[in-house]
Amino acid sequence: MSSATRSSRADRVFHVFCALCATLPLAFGAWFVLTTLVHALPGLSSPAVRSGLVLTLVQSARTVGFALALALPVGIAAAVHLEHYAARSTFTSLAERSIALLAAVPSVLYGLFGVALLSGSFGVRSTRTMAAFTLAVFLFPVVVVRARAALRTVPPLVRDATLALGADPWRALVHVVLPLAMRTLIAEVLLVLARALGTAAPLLVVDALSPPRKFTIEPLAVLIFHAATDPATPTIAAAAVVVLLGLIVVLHAISHALSTRRSNAWQ
Numbered sequence: 201m202s203s204a205t206r207s208s209r210a211d212r213v214f215h216v217f218c219a220l221c222a223t224l225p226l227a228f229g230a231w232f233v234l235t236t237l238v239h240a241l242p243g244l245s246s247p248a249v250r251s252g253l254v255l256t257l258v259q260s261a262r263t264v265g266f267a268l269a270l271a272l273p274v275g276i277a278a279a280v281h282l283e284h285y286a287a288r289s290t291f292t293s294l295a296e297r298s299i300a301l302l303a304a305v306p307s308v309l310y311g312l313f314g315v316a317l318l319s320g321s322f323g324v325r326s327t328r329t330m331a332a333f334t335l336a337v338f339l340f341p342v343v344v345v346r347a348r349a350a351l352r353t354v355p356p357l358v359r360d361a362t363l364a365l366g367a368d369p370w371r372a373l374v375h376v377v378l379p380l381a382m383r384t385l386i387a388e389v390l391l392v393l394a395r396a397l398g399t400a401a402p403l404l405v406v407d408a409l410s411p412p413r414k415f416t417i418e419p420l421a422v423l424i425f426h427a428a429t430d431p432a433t434p435t436i437a438a439a440a441v442v443v444l445l446g447l448i449v450v451l452h453a454i455s456h457a458l459s460t461r462r463s464n465a466w467q
Contacts, residue, residue, distance in 0.1 A: 233445070236438050236441050236442055236445070237438075237442060239434060239435060239438035240435065240438035240439040240441065240442040242435045243435035243436050243438060243439030244439045244442065246435075249435070249436055249439055252436070253420075253439060253440060253443055256418060256419065256420050256423050256440070257420060257443070259418065259419050259420075260397060260419040260420040260421070262328070262332075263328065263331050263332050263335065263403070263419050264335065264393065264396045264397055264419075266328075266332035266336070267332045267333075267335035267336040267339055267396060268336075268339070268389075268392070268393065268396065269336075270332070270333065270336035271335075271336040271337075271339040271340045271343050271392075272343055272389065272392075274340060274343075275339070275340050275341075275342075275343025275344045275347055276343065276347045276385075278299075278340075278344050278347075279343070279344050279345075279347035279348040279350075279351060280347075280351065280373065282295065282296065282344070282348060283348050283351045283352070284351070284359070284369065284373055284377070285369070299341045299344050299345065300341070300345075302340070302341035303341035303342055303345055306401070307338055307399055307401040307402050308401040308402065308404075308405055310334050310335075310337055310338040310402040311334055311401060311402035311403065311404065311405025311406050311409075312405055312409075313334070313337070314330050314331075314333055314334030314337065314402065314405075314406055315330060315334075315405065315406055315409045318330045318333060318334075319409075327406060327407060330406045331402075331403050331406045331407070331419070334402045334403070334405075334406055335396060335399065335402060335403065338399065338402055339392060339395070339396055342392055342395060343389075343392055346388035346389075346391060346392060347385060347388060349384075349388060350381050350384040350385040350387070350388045351377065351381050351385075353380075353381055353384045354376075354377050354380045354381050358376060358377070358380065359372050359373075359376065359377055362375075362376045362377075383458050383459075383461065384458065384459060386458055387454075387455040387456075387458035387459045388455070390451045390452075390454055390455040390458075391451070391452070391455050393451055394447070394448045394451040394452060394455075397420065397421065397444065397447055397448065397451075398421060398444060398448060399421060400421035400422060400424065400425055403419055403421060403422050404422060404425055407422060420440055420443065420444050421444070423436075423437075423440050424437055424440045424441055424444065427440060
């Protein structure tokens, strides 16, 4: 057998292996979705379960909305500073590394931090307030990273041309860079929203450790955990998973459409 033939066979084997590796996650995802749908149908057909899920969605919207109201302005402002104002220095490098480190910290540690700081140091007793603040701190580095990525979609030459025409940096940012980056920025915010809706660990820690009040109505991710660990409510857990998956898929689809339209606009 010639070396060319052996090389061709090895290439085909490797190609089949790579194709299987790419197919397995898709197959597992399809199996997971179909299995969850089958288990969720009894719950989704129950008016009581549907009413409970609506209340849970409202609670999730309140918690996530409050968290985003805190994290988005601060995170976007930090991204603007790092991208357009901060000079390359040791401090800037340290800030960037710190944000990257915060983005990699396990989310459960944010829950411990939120309870220790708000309940222990400031005497906050509202679980909803602690959950929203903890989620905001967790989302802050994610917002910074994604906002910087959105700002980088605007070519530097556009900003430089605006400055060359006599505009000051503030006007160039507000009237040129941010409007051009807005579509991508909205797409990135939708991804942050999807991540916030699916984050359970910090909220579970806050719910477990915050004295004395617990969630009167649980956010969706917390409901999924409690229902899944209760043998009496498997259909409720499956129904909540389907609702959460549907929300995340819709948010990702809208984000992808916005990002694709923006990338095509620059071509």
